[in-house]
Amino acid sequence: MTFASRLTRQPIPHDADAGAEAARAFADLGPDLAGLLAGTAGCSPYLNGLMTREEAWLRAALAVAPEAAAEAELAALAPVVLADLPGALRQAKRRLALLTALADLGGVWPLETVTGTLTRLADTAVDLAMKALVGEEIRRGKLPGQGPDDVAAAGGMVALAMGKMGAAELNYSSDIDLICLFDETRYPGEEQDARAAFIRVTRKMAAMLSDMTGEGYVFRTDLRLRPDASVTPVCLSMAAAETYYESVGRTWERAAYIKARPCGGDLAAGDRFLKVLTPFVWRRHLDFAAIQDTYDMRLRIRDHKGLAGPVAIEGHNMKLGIGGIREIEFFTQTRQLIAGGRDPSLRDRTTVGGLAALAAKGWVPEATAAELTDLYRAHREVEHRLQMVQDAQTHLMPATPEGVDRIARFCGEGDTARFRDALRGRIDRVAELTEGFFAPGEAEAGPELTPRMAEIVEGWRAYPAMRSQRAVQIFRRLRPQLLRRLMRAANPEEALVALDGFLAGLPAGVQLFSLFEANPQLVDLIVDIAGTAPALARHLARNSSVLDAVIGGAFFAPWPGTATLAADLAAKLAETADYEKKLDVARVWRREWHFRIGVHHLRGLIDAFEAGKQYADLAEAVLAAIWTPVAAEFARKHGPMPGRGAVVVGMGSLGAGRLSAGSDLDLIVICDAQGVEASEGPRPLASRAYYARLTQALVTALTAPMAAGRLYEVDMRLRPSGRQGPVATALAAFADYQQTEAWTWEHLALTRARPVAGNMDLGAEVEALRRDLLAAKGQGARVxxxxxxxxxxxxxxxxxxxxxxxxxxxxxxxxxxxxxxxxxxxxxxxxxxxxxxxxxxxxxxxxxxxxxxxxxxxxxxxxxxxxxxxxxxxxxxxxxxxxxxxxxxxxxxxxxxxxxxxxxxxxxxxxxxxxxxxxxxxxxxx
Missing domain, CATH: 1.20.120.330 (Nucleotidyltransferases  domain 2)
Structure with missing residues (x-):
């Protein structure tokens, strides 16, 4: 479809003479296009100038679909050589700025296409400039070990697009925020020479894009989002950047990396760097402390920019002011930081996409997300009109009534009073929807306490969780809620003593207190646990991260069952290559699910029998998932399992599928080497020793006390000959023992045996053997x-x-x-x-x-x-x-x-x- 056929709106000329002149100049294009161009010229001197300068190109572009015109302009840049690149980029910027403005003003493109097209131009400009300049460094022999073939990957240099560019949300007159890095592993022993070359490339690239010439400029380029920008060079090694973020990275930098993406140069290296940075940006725990950080940052911005105080349309900052664009962005990004570490589906770079993802997972009410999306788009349109007037990087509404009148006309509104009312309503609504999330309330008065209770509460000041002033401030607001809920317990003083034990055991307070403040339902849960199960409350104090699971989205969903649980844990274990870390991951995962079962039981959502089944499902899932990395790590040292492998058999309560909260696991391991005498690996073992040590490795993986505790205690006394027998039993020896030597109590134990992990084909044979043994041994006179x-x-x-x-x-x-x-x-x-x-x-x-x-x-x-x-x-x-x-x-x-x-x-x-x-x-x- 052509441009003209897709028009849905047009601005109203503020400058009638300029509008009339443009209407006459383009009258031959028809009344719809002429009207659009007249309205544009009558509101924007800058766009009027571009229409005159690029008239021939504009006529051709308006005769086709705007997407085709944009693609042709971008494609024309690809073959341009370095000497001609600055001029070619500036010409493309003029043309695409004019095209996107008209497509926006005429309603031909939605906001996302407008900002996406501007971002594609920025990506193309950065990539072409970087590669051309790196190619020049290689030609001059300044990049060690690099040749012409390395230009395509910019010699390992990459530009990360940050902020609006990273999210493909560039505004009409936006600068571009870049972080330039290089892959130092390509330059062993010669990193300093490479860095010097990349610093030159970065400076020249920024100048090529930013410098104002007779042809205009491409994009103002800002390099200040790099690590410690006041003292670091404009291009850093990836290793140096990673070290910075791991040691002193701050919340605002984490928020910035939500939108980060490679946009020029070695995109694969950029992707690898962002993957390495994932633990810094996306915390495993639910990071509600980010709310306070963002709140403090908002106040600092307002104070620095002088944006506090009542809202007035004249001079209002549409980006940073109260009810502005940044409020919606902060609202979205902070929630993404809170929960995105646990749920990758929330890591959308865009504001609109982020709101939709948060709504889909219940972090934001759907109605709120939809309303904020509409408000965001409306604010961005006003922002674009402000910038289109003179191509100014501004977010300020005009300071005069006449200027406001111009923006109203530019937005297609002939009634300025109505425009003012609608804009003020949107500003107020954004503030209303976002302010309550950020602004912490004042500490309320708490309930009256008995002298003993007051003494306990006074003692909280000395606990480790209250070491930081920030924790004290948050807890001061939280304490009245805690105490009011405690007073509703069956025995408030008793519940307070239990809560006291919980608080005393906390190693730190900021994260957990922030979690409670943002989720009052957790306060009820803690009080419930403290008033019902003090021992569980003390355990919770040492493992408070399990509370993340309560609000992580699926805590109250139907029980998933063993297969789903095992697959989920296996997927999480596969995400890390380090064996010890896998064991810690398993412990954290199991702890959260175990806590969920206990809470559901405590609150009457499930009864004791369903809880027993779920504890058994969980244990079986852990065994099924953990067996694979245990076996793989053992095989790495000693070679694959000889013969058919082994099966782990659950005995006792595990075999019967009913455990309590504190149950250990009764296990036996049965193997079948099929006559193979030894393993084949770096350190081969005789088959019997192989399976014995593999079994010990499994037991260690389950029972070893690590940072996240143990998985389970394990009892292997039900194996043949009890403590004296081998920890892993060959299938043939197991069958012979059961037939000829086993006592009646060992046959009783078989009634509950069940294969749970390992080679399940071998497990099927064990099950068949079990059934045969029950038939053969059950009728004996000695039973x-x-x-x-x-x-x-x-x-x-x-x-x-x-x-x-x-x-x-x-x-x-x-x-x-x-x-x-x-x-x-x-x-x-x-x-x-x-x-x-x-x-x-x-x-x-x-x-x-x-x-x-x-x-x-x-x-x-x-x-x-x-x-x-x-x-x-x-x-x-x-x-x-x-x-x-x-x-x-x-x-x-x-x-x-x-x-x-x-x-x-x-x-x-x-x-x-x-x-x-x-x-x-x-x-x-x-």
Whole structure:
């Protein structure tokens, strides 16, 4: 489509004479184009001059689609030689400035196409200038080791486009912000000579683009966003820049790199540099402290520019003033900094795209994002009109009513009063939508406290989290919210003591206090945890980063299941090459998911049985994902696994798919070297030693205390021959042992065995062997006497009873023992207790009444066990259990008070013990 066919609007001439003259000059183009050109000439002396100077080119450009005209102008620059490049670039700038202005004023192009076209010109200019100048340095022999073929990659030099250029959002008279770097690895031992050449290139390039000549200028070029610009050269090595950002990089520099992209020279090297810088820009934790940094920066800008005070249309700064463009950009970028480290989908360089991404993930309400997008586009159009008048790099509304009248006409509005009202409304609305996010409120008065509570609160001043003045300032605003919510707890003083333990354990405060201030729902959660599970609160103080997950977008989404969890962790492990870092990544990831399960259970979103399943899913996912890097790291040293490899088998509660918050993992490893005697690698090992040491490597990966803690404690005593047997067992030896040497208790253990990681084809054979063994061993005459004897020994070693859910007559271990016996006797492969009991009923070993009594006791006991392990690591003690914890346990167990719960336990466990006594009598053990 031609330019004229796409016109939707036009400006109104402010200077009637200039407009009339342009209308006459271009009357032959038709009334629509003539009207557009007349309105433009009557509002902008600068564009009027360009129309006269480039009239012949303009007539041709307006006869075709504007995209084709722009492409032709950019393509014409490619073959230009260095000597002619400054003039050619200035001509292209004049023409594209005129074309984009008319496409903007006529509504032919949306904002993004206007700014995108200006940015493409800037990219082209930087790239051509840089490569031409680097080529000259190479020709003169000033770049060590570089030849003509290296010009295409600018000898390893790259320009990073920052700010609006990086986001393809250049305004009409924008300068361009560049950071120039070079890849020092191309110049081993000769870095200083290379740097000197690249500094010359940078200075000449900036002059070529910026200098005003009779032909005009291309782009004003600003190099001050580079690291420590007051003392560093205009072009730095990538290593020097990386060192700076890692050591002293600031929040505003992180925000600047949201929009950064390579725009000229060695684009691949630029991409590598930005990837290296990812941890600096995008923090792994939710960085709410960035809000305060941005708020302080906004105030400094306003004070420096004299922009504080009431808004007046005359002289208002559309970029930096209250309700201006920068407010929307800061609003968007700060939220991206907060959450983009955890969610790469939020890392859009553009303001409009960033708002859309934030809305899609729930960080900004969709209505707010849509409204800010419209306001942003409207503000940018006014900004462009201000700059088009005289090609001035300005964001200030005119200082006189006549000047405002000109801008109103330039925007196509003939009623200046209406223009003023609409503009003022947009400014006020931007301020309204953004100010509340940045401006911290004043500290409110807190609730009245008892003397003991007041003494505790006073002691907070001395905690490590309050070391910095910034932390103290944030916490002063936060404290009244904390205390008000505490006063709603079942026992406020008790909850305050628990919260005190949480605060005392915090190593630092700024990040966490900022997180709380920006997300009041987390305050409720912390108070809930402190008032219910003080031990969990103390753990949380040492691992507060898990709170990021609560507001990270998926904390309350449906449970994803083992396969999705394993794939997610595997993807995260693949992002780092370092083995030790992989183990830390796994610990942080597991800790967040483990915390999620606990919170869901504590708040009643899931019950004890769903929590048990989720803990088991999580453990299985960790094993499945961690096995790959453990095996790969071991293979790197000792070669691939001999034969078919190995399978990790979950035993006990893991095999049954039901863990509590504090469960360790019962594992065995079964391997099959297929007769291969040794591995083939840098340091080969005999097959038996290989699998034994690989198993130890897995155990170490799970249990080693690292910066992020442990993954799990591991128990391997269920392997053949227990502690005396090899930690990895060959498949044939395992089968032979189970057939000829294993005790009845080892066959009972097989009833819950389940392959969870490693070679799952081998796991299928282990499962087939398990089923055959259950069928072969379950009917032996010694099964019942052996189990009865085992029960007697367990009772003597762990008498349990009372509030101890696991040990004792008719308690969990006792019921599990009978359920496993039922599965073994029935040769049934069921692993879960409920299914094992049902198998016992079907085989006639148990009656339905037996099943009912056992299940009633087990369900209550499991709820008690799961709830207790969430609150503490010890046996439930009602006398020391806080009111919040007591309420949680009673809710879980369905009792009105602790006396009723005790009576229920006595009654149901006695009934279960009677059933078990009937099937595993003491005399049978004799």
């Amino acid at each position: 019942i006497p052996d189990v009865a004897g085992m029960r007697a020994r367990l009772a003597a070693a762990k008498p349990g009873g009372g509030w101890e859910a696991k040990a004792g007559p008719g308690h969990i271990m006792d019921i599990e023992l009978l359920a496993q016996t039922a599965a073994l006797r029935a040769a049934n492969p069921a692993r879960r207790l409920e299914a094992q009991l049902r198998a016992g009923v079907r085989s006639g070993f148990l009656s339905r009444e037996d099943e009912g009594a056992l299940l009633a006791a087990y369900r209550l006991l499991w709820r008690l066990q799961a709830g207790t392990r969430l609150l503490s690591e010890t046996v439930l003690d009602p006398d020391t259990l806080g009111e919040g914890g007591r309420a949680f346990i009673l809710r879980e167990c369905g009792a009105a008070d602790m006396a009723e719960l005790a009576a229920m336990l006595d009654r149901l466990t006695a009934a279960a013990a009677a059933v078990i006594d009937g099937h595993l009598p003491v005399e049978a053990a004799a």
